Every structure is written in structure tokens, then in C-alpha cells.
Amino acid sequence: MAVAVTDVGAGRRVSARHFVRLKLRVMGNSFRGQGWRIGSFVLGAVGGFWLATVGFSLFAIPGLAGDDEYAMLLAALGGGLVVLGWLLLPLIFFGVDETLDPARFALLPLPRRTLVTGLFAAALVSVPAVAVLLASTGLILTAGIFGGWTAALTQAVGVLAGLLLCVAAARAVTSAFATMLRSRRVRDLAAVLLAGAAALIAPVQLAAAAALQDADWDRLAAVATVVGWTPFGAPWTIGIEVAQGRLWAAPVKLLITALTVVALLAWWSRSLESAMVGVTGTGGAAARPKVTGTAVTQLFPRLLGWLPRGRFGALVAREARYWWRDARRRAHLITLAVVGLFVPALFNLGGGSPETPSPVLVSLTMLFVGVLAAATLANQFGFDGSAYAAHVVVGVPGAVELRARMAAFSLYLLPLVLVISGVLALLLGRPWWIGLTAGSLLATFGAGLAANTLLSVLGAYSLPETSNPFAMNSGAGVARGFLGILSMLATAAAVTPMVVAAALLGDVWLWLALPVGAAYGLGAALLGAYLAGDVLDRRQPELLAAIAPRR
Amino acid sequence: MTAEHPALTLRGLVKRFDTKMAVAGVDLTVPAGSFYGLLGPNGAGKTTTLSMAVGLLRPDAGGAWVLGHDVWADPVRAKQLLGVMPDGLRLFDRLRGAELLAYHGLLRGMNPAVVNQRAAELLDVLALADAGRTLVVDYSAGMKKKIGLACALLHGPRLLVLDEPFEAVDPVSAALIRDILRRYVAGGGTVVFSSHVMEVVERLCSHVAILADGAIKRVGTLDEVRGERPLEEVFVTVVGGRTATGEELAWLSR
Numbered sequence: 080m081a082v083a084v085t086d087v088g089a090g091r092r093v094s095a096r097h098f099v100r101l102k103l104r105v106m107g108n109s110f111r112g113q114g115w116r117i118g119s120f121v122l123g124a125v126g127g128f129w130l131a132t133v134g135f136s137l138f139a140i141p142g143l144a145g146d147d148e149y150a151m152l153l154a155a156l157g158g159g160l161v162v163l164g165w166l167l168l169p170l171i172f173f174g175v176d177e178t179l180d181p182a183r184f185a186l187l188p189l190p191r192r193t194l195v196t197g198l199f200a201a202a203l204v205s206v207p208a209v210a211v212l213l214a215s216t217g218l219i220l221t222a223g224i225f226g227g228w229t230a231a232l233t234q235a236v237g238v239l240a241g242l243l244l245c246v247a248a249a250r251a252v253t254s255a256f257a258t259m260l261r262s263r264r265v266r267d268l269a270a271v272l273l274a275g276a277a278a279l280i281a282p283v284q285l286a287a288a289a290a291l292q293d294a295d296w297d298r299l300a301a302v303a304t305v306v307g308w309t310p311f312g313a314p315w316t317i318g319i320e321v322a323q324g325r326l327w328a329a330p331v332k333l334l335i336t337a338l339t340v341v342a343l344l345a346w347w348s349r350s351l352e353s354a355m356v357g358v359t360g361t362g363g364a365a366a367r368p369k370v371t372g373t374a375v376t377q378l379f380p381r382l383l384g385w386l387p388r389g390r391f392g393a394l395v396a397r398e399a400r401y402w403w404r405d406a407r408r409r410a411h412l413i414t415l416a417v418v419g420l421f422v423p424a425l426f427n428l429g430g431g432s433p434e435t436p437s438p439v440l441v442s443l444t445m446l447f448v449g450v451l452a453a454a455t456l457a458n459q460f461g462f463d464g465s466a467y468a469a470h471v472v473v474g475v476p477g478a479v480e481l482r483a484r485m486a487a488f489s490l491y492l493l494p495l496v497l498v499i500s501g502v503l504a505l506l507l508g509r510p511w512w513i514g515l516t517a518g519s520l521l522a523t524f525g526a527g528l529a530a531n532t533l534l535s536v537l538g539a540y541s542l543p544e545t546s547n548p549f550a551m552n553s554g555a556g557v558a559r560g561f562l563g564i565l566s567m568l569a570t571a572a573a574v575t576p577m578v579v580a581a582a583l584l585g586d587v588w589l590w591l592a593l594p595v596g597a598a599y600g601l602g603a604a605l606l607g608a609y610l611a612g613d614v615l616d617r618r619q620p621e622l623l624a625a626i627a628p629r630r
Numbered sequence: 631m632t633a634e635h636p637a638l639t640l641r642g643l644v645k646r647f648d649t650k651m652a653v654a655g656v657d658l659t660v661p662a663g664s665f666y667g668l669l670g671p672n673g674a675g676k677t678t679t680l681s682m683a684v685g686l687l688r689p690d691a692g693g694a695w696v697l698g699h700d701v702w703a704d705p706v707r708a709k710q711l712l713g714v715m716p717d718g719l720r721l722f723d724r725l726r727g728a729e730l731l732a733y734h735g736l737l738r739g740m741n742p743a744v745v746n747q748r749a750a751e752l753l754d755v756l757a758l759a760d761a762g763r764t765l766v767v768d769y770s771a772g773m774k775k776k777i778g779l780a781c782a783l784l785h786g787p788r789l790l791v792l793d794e795p796f797e798a799v800d801p802v803s804a805a806l807i808r809d810i811l812r813r814y815v816a817g818g819g820t821v822v823f824s825s826h827v828m829e830v831v832e833r834l835c836s837h838v839a840i841l842a843d844g845a846i847k848r849v850g851t852l853d854e855v856r857g858e859r860p861l862e863e864v865f866v867t868v869v870g871g872r873t874a875t876g877e878e879l880a881w882l883s884r
Contacts, residue, residue, distance in 0.1 A: 373732075373746035373750070374728040375735075375736070375746050375749075378728075378732040378733055378736070388736065390736060390737055392736065393733050393736035397722060397729075401724055405724050463722070464720055466719070466720040466721055468686055468716055469737070471685060471686055472714045472716075473734070473737045474709040620686060623686060
């Protein structure tokens with residue numbers, strides 16, 4: 080050992096090369112005798128290569144087509160998306176490749192600077208980094224076609240700088256969030272953000288398709304120029320700038336990139352220490368405000384203080400807390416809010432001409448939202464899992480339980496209904512239609528609650544006990560999906576009178592829809608709770624067996 | 631009330647899962663005021679039996695009576711007299727400790743003032759008051775057992791049914807739970823609990839039943855069951871475990 084120590088002292092410096100070799104060795108060793116690992120690595124490599132090919136063609140299109148106008152646009156926006164992806168994807172999917180876990184170096188006498196550069200170099204050796212490099216050679220091609228060798232060479236430097244930027248961004252951000260990601264609350268939050276992002280995909284696609292139809296390329300080009308001057312777009316547009324004759328822009332943009340990379344590495348270096356010592360259990364345990372109030376006042380959220388202090392009130396309070404505190408339920412709520420706002424808006428504004436909105440179409444889209452909202456409860460007992468045993472032990476009356484669950488869900492949904500119907504009426508340019516939109520939505524929601532409550536008692540199934548809101552148990556999915564569709568159809572059938580009335584009654588209906596719809600929905604929900612409650616009373620243990628995960 | 635009735639009576643309980651007979655006809659009489667240990671190896675059917683006794687699992691045949699009230703025919707009355715701490719089932723763990731207790735109390739239809747007072751006392755005695763704003767899901771295993779016990783005790787039941795109350799509990803918490811249970815029995819309550827830890831059963835119980843392969847093999851007071859031998863020896867003999875002869879695994883001591 081003494082020899083080794085003097086060796087290091089004698090000046091055999093540890094360099095980035097060692098880290099890269101270490102990473103390759105660790106990767107190689109982890110494949111030994113692990114067929115599935117090699118398989119998944121190959122799959123990842125193939126996937127990365129495929130994405131790289133797609134990216135390459137996108138970046139190369141302007142050059143191959145000889146269309147100088149869109150070159151800047153694609154380089155700035157495409158490159159910006161790549162950086163954004165490196166920034167966000169590791170956060171959402173909880174991690175970056177940690178073949179070389181910084182914590183492993185905690186005991187080694189390494190200067191921070193060596194460690195950071197070494198880990199950074201090792202991080203560059205990865206499939207995604209190679210994929211980005213391959214894809215962005217398309218930019219070099221484009222720059223070369225327009226500006227000859229000088230432009231191509233400048234762009235090559237830019238691409239390398241861009242890659243450094245991507246990797247540095249991913250490392251710095253994940254390291255900074257590592258401490259937080261270890262706490263359950265933040266992971267819950269991240270999962271919910273992911274749910275929001277996933278829910279946004281469909282509307283964004285629709286919006287993008289709509290935008291492409293009457294594309295305003297000039298405005299987009301202006302945006303691209305601005306993005307090109309931010310760190311997101313700067314490295315990717317250097318060659319294009321040279322090709323278009325703005326030689327002065329190249330060093331400036333390169334400087335922007337270099338400064339960003341240095342700043343990111345400095346940030347990473349600072350947060351690396353906490354990642355190295357593997358901070359555990361400091362998820363905000365300190366400085367928590369002291370609990371105040373009695374047990375019962377703590378149970379009831381402040382906004383719900385008016386609830387009766389009894390069985391029904393306790394159930395509503397607990398459910399209301401759960402819709403917020405349980406990541407799975409919260410993800411459902413957020414998805415619902417996003418879809419509920421966008422789908423009606425797109426349908427009523429995008430499809431037909433907004434000049435003559437049709438009451439029937441409006442009612443139909445509201446019906447869709449109502450059915451979707453109520454379907455959230457189709458497996459409401461599955462959310463609870465084996466915790467439902469507490470209700471069985473106490474023997475909670477079924478009707479009370481179901482009414483409370485409906486009420487708690489409605490606490491979140493009714494404001495949303497109001498917002499959705501109000502926004503839609505405003506978007507249609509007919510604020511007085513809010514009666515129609517809200518009435519249709521309330522009627523559907525109420526009928527849907529009834530149908531899905533019955534379904535939730537009869538067709539409950541267990542969900543895996545993880546924090547991932549998208550985790551599902553496979554198996555028997557088809558039958559369940561069929562049951563769900565059946566209940567949706569039943570809901571839709573139950574509220575056809577509302578649509579028919581909208582078609583037949585004309586203007587009178589605009590005023591009648593709200594009171595009639597609200598009464599219809601309330602009546603249907605109460606009837607559903609009464610009927611399903613009776614069923615629940617008789618099969619509480621069977622329901623528990625259905626929703627408790629097999630161990 | 632029902633002083634002449636046993637605290638818990640099980641008659642001919644049977645439960646079959648698919649092809650496996652989990653409980654094959656269990657009869658048990660738990661006298662009021664006793665501290666009853668249900669012993670058995672893993673997979674003997676302890677949890678299944680207790681689940682059927684408290685109304686969590688519908689038996690294929692047989693019945694259960696709590697102080698004379700049929701658990702399956704008159705569940706309301708029986709469940710009022712009963713406090714249950716299941717094992718391996720979740721609590722409503724996205725609540726804080728105090729919230730969970732308030733929830734259980736109000737579900738039982740208790741007066742909010744009484745709930746507040748008892749919840750504060752239970753949290754204090756079980757050393758859970760410091761947990762404050764921590765959600766139950768973030769509690770340690772021992773804390774979860776303790777808050778589960780508090781939920782079962784809150785409404786002042788006459789019979790406590792506990793499934794593996796000492797599993798995964800540290801010695802300090804275990805001593806606390808033992809102490810509370812002893813006081814509960816001394817105050818006239820009845821405890822039935824399952825375990826496979828002989829030492830705990832021997833130290834606490836007045837009565838013991840040994841369950842194996844879904845049937846009761848031995849039953850009676852602690853002294854009747856163990857006779858002159860240590861309980862562990864009786865248990866291993868009854869369950870049919872083997873004792874080492876010294877011949878097998880000789881290569882271990884090479």
C-alpha cells in the first residue's frame with residue numbers, strides 16, 4: 080500500500096482517460112454471463128442508432144433539398160429540442176447512466192476538478208451521446224453544402240460543443256436533483272409531472288397539426304433565430320451562420336456555449352459532494368412546522384371544515400386528502416383536467432366553423448368529458464388496495480361509503496366542470512351557453528358516477544403497490560376493458576335525453592339545460608349509490624379479496 | 631352484557647383456495663379474559679383463520695361468534711366489540727398518525743371529543759407523538775405496528791384480534807406493545823394473537839392453540855399444552871419438524 084501512495088505522490092496523475100477506461104471495463108464486466116443485459120444493451124444501441132438516423136435525415140434535409148431558408152429553423156429548433164431532451168428526460172425517468180456512481184469515489188483522494196472532468200469524460204461514452212453525435216453530423220452536411228469546407232468545419236466544432244453541453248446539462252441537473260429525488264414526495268411530484276406531460280401529448284399533436292395547416296413559417300423562423308442565440312440553439316447553428324455569411328456570429332455563439340458548459344460543470348461540481356456522500360433521509364425532515372390542532376381537526380382539510388364530524392364527513396375528508404396525496408389518483412386528476420379542457424376546445428373550434436356552433440355537438444363533447452371523468456372511479460376501490468380492510472373491519476355501510484366517495488371526487492370535479500364549461504362557452508363566443516355546457520356535463524357526470532360506482536363494486540381489480548402511477552397488472556385486461564366500455568356506453572345511453580333535448584328544444588333548452596342537467600345528475604348519482612351500496616353491503620369481503628394484491 | 635359467552639368462538643371453519651385446503655375445520659373457544667396465543671409454522675393457516683374470525687374473509691363453511699354475536703349474521707354488533715390488527719395489509723397510509731386515528735374513530739361512530747382525547751393519549755403512550763407531520767407510509771415497521779395497534783384499541787373493544795403483532799418490531803417497541811396488552815387483559819379484555827415466536831407466547835399467554843396444516847393440533851392452557859417440556863419442543867414435535875441427528879450436513883464442519 081505504501082508503494083501505491085508514493086506512486087501517486089510521485090506524479091502519476093489520474094486523468095480523464097482512466098475514468099473512460101474504468102467505465103468501459105465496468106460495462107464489459109457487467110455483460111459477462113448476463114444474456115439479458117447484452118440483449119437490452121443491443122436493443123438500446125439499435126434504438127439509439129435508429130433515432131440517430133431519423134435525426135440525421137431531419138438535419139440533412141435542408142442541405143439535400145438545397146433549401147437555405149429552413150436550415151436555420153431546423154438547426155435551432157431541432158438542436159434546442161435535443162438539449163431540452165437531455166435536460167428533462169433523465170429527470171422524468173429518474174436517472175442517468177450511473178455506471179460510475181460518484182459515491183464510489185468518495186473515499187479516494189481525488190481533487191474535485193479531476194473527478195468532475197473524469198466523470199464528465201466517462202459520461203460522454205454512452206449510447207445516447209453517440210446517437211446525438213451521429214444525428215448532428217446531418218448539420219455538418221447541411222452547413223457544408225451551403226458554405227463549403229469552412230462552414231462544415233465550424234459546424235463540426237459546434238456539434239462537439241453541443242454534445243458537451245447536452246451531457247453537462249444532464250449531469251448537472253440530475254446531480255442537483257438527486258437529493259430531492261431520493262425523497263418520496265418529490266418522486267411523487269415527478270410522476271405527476273410525467274402524467275401531465277403524457278396527457279399533453281395528444282393536445283400538442285393536435286395543435287401542431289392545426290398549426291401546420293396554416294403554418295406561419297415566417298414567425299417560426301423568427302423564433303428559431305432567437306433560439307439560435309440561446310444556449311439551446313447556439314452550438315447547432317454556428318455552421319449555418321458561417322454559410323450565410325455572418326462570420327462574426329460563430330465565435331460569439333461558441334463562446335455562449337462554452338460559458339454555459341463551464342457554468343454547468345461548476346454547478347455539477349458543487350452538487351457532486353452531496354451525491355458522493357449519498358445523502359439519505361434529509362427530505363425536509365428538519366424545520367417542519369409543528370402540528371397544531373386535535374386529531375379530528377387534523378383529519379379535515381381546512382377548506383372542508385364544514386363537513387359533519389361523523390362517518391360520512393370522515394370518509395369525504397379522507398378521500399379528499401387521498402385524491403391529492405396519492406400520486407396515482409393525482410395523476411388521474413391532472414390527466415382529466417388537461418384532456419377535459421383541450422378535447423372540447425379542439426373539437427368545437429377546430430372541426431366546424433366557429434361561426435355557427437351547434438348545441439348538439441357541444442352537448443356531445445360535454446358528454447365525452449363527463450363519461451371520461453366518471454370513468455376515473457371505475458376501479459376506485461383498487462386505489463385503496465388492502466387498506467380497504469379497515470372499512471371491512473369497521474363494517475362501513477355501503478351506501479354511506481359510496482355517497483362519500485362520490486362527494487369527495489365531486490369536490491375536485493365540480494370546479495373543473497365549471498371551468499371547462501365556462502371556458503368552452505367563452506371560446507365559442509357565446510358566454511350564455513354556459514348553462515348548456517354545464518348542464519350536459521353535470522348530467523353525464525352524475526349518470527357516469529352511478530354506472531361506475533356499480534362497476535367499481537362488481538368489477539374491482541388490484542393495482543400493484545408501487546409509486547408509479549402508470550404501473551398496471553397485466554392479465555384479464557381485456558375483460559376489464561370490456562366492462563369499462565360497457566359502463567361508458569350505459570352512461571352515454573342514460574344521458575341521450577339531454578342530447579335529444581338539445582336538438583329538439585332549441586333556445587328554451589339553453590336556459591333549461593343547467594337546472595335539468597344538475598337535477599338529473601344528482602338523482603342518478605344518489606340512485607346509483609343506493610343500489611350499489613346494497614350490493615357492497617353483501618360482498619365487502621369479496622371486494623377486499625379482489626383488490627388486495629396477491630403476495 | 632354477555633359474561634356467560636366466550637370472547638370468541640370458532641366452529642368448523644373451512645377455507646379452500648383453488649385446490650389447496652388452507653383451513654380444514656377449525657374449532658376454538660377463547661374464554662373471556664384470556665390471553666390466547668395461536669401458534670403455527672409459516673403457511674399453517676393462522677392468518678386465514680383469524681381473517682375468517684373477524685369478518686375479513688368469508689369462510690366456505692362454519693361460523694364465528696364474538697361474545698355470542700355471529701360475525702357473519704350480525705356483523706354490526708360483533709364488529710363493535712372487536713378490535714383488529716391485520717398483518718400484511720396496508721393502513722390508509724397517506725394519512726398522518728393522528729389523522730389515521732381520527733379517521734378510524736369517526737368511522738366507528740365515536741364522539742369527536744372522545745376521539746381527540748384518546749388519540750392524543752394513544753399517540754403519547756406509544757411514543758408516536760413526535761412523528762407529527764410524517765405520513766404513516768413513511769413510518770418504520772415498528773411504528774406501523776404501533777399505529778395499527780392504536781387503531782384497533784381506539785374504540786375500546788372487548789376482544790382484540792392481532793395477527794403477528796410482534797413481527798418486525800424492535801425490542802423496545804415490542805416491550806411497549808407487550809405492556810399495553812398485559813394491561814388490557816388485566817382490565818378485563820381478551821387478546822387473541824398469532825405468532826411463531828415461542829418465547830413471546832410462553833411469556834404472555836394463558837392459553838395456547840397450535841395450528842398446523844389448517845387444523846388445531848393442541849389446545850388448552852399454557853401448562854396443559856407444554857406439560858413438563860419447553861413449549862418449543864412440544865411445538866416442533868406437534869408440527870412434525872425434524873431434530874438434527876448430527877449426521878446430515880457433516881460437510882459444513884469440515
